[in-house]
Amino acid sequence: MKTAISIRDDIFEAAEGLARSLGMSRSELYSTAVREFVSRHFRRRVTERLNEVYGADGSDSALDEELQALQVRSLPIEDWK
Numbered sequence: 001m002k003t004a005i006s007i008r009d010d011i012f013e014a015a016e017g018l019a020r021s022l023g024m025s026r027s028e029l030y031s032t033a034v035r036e037f038v039s040r041h042f043r044r045r046v047t048e049r050l051n052e053v054y055g056a057d058g059s060d061s062a063l064d065e066e067l068q069a070l071q072v073r074s075l076p077i078e079d080w081k
Contacts, residue, residue: 015029
């Protein structure tokens with residue numbers, strides 16, 4: 001898909017130089033940058049949702065305490081030596 005965007009001159013020049021040094025087209029550079037940006041924000045949203053369920057540090061978990069205890073007991077014991 002073709003689109004038009006407006007960016008500051010300094011960002012454009014930096015992107016042009018980076019595209020040249022990486023041997024890629026401007027379109028390829030911008031597509032890669034947007035894909036990585038979207039992916040990063042998607043992962044952050046997943047983390048936020050998990051924190052809503054389990055609590056950021058586990059202390060304020062929205063899970064039933066009994067269910068949480070069962071989940072912990074179901075994990076295998078590992079030796080971390």
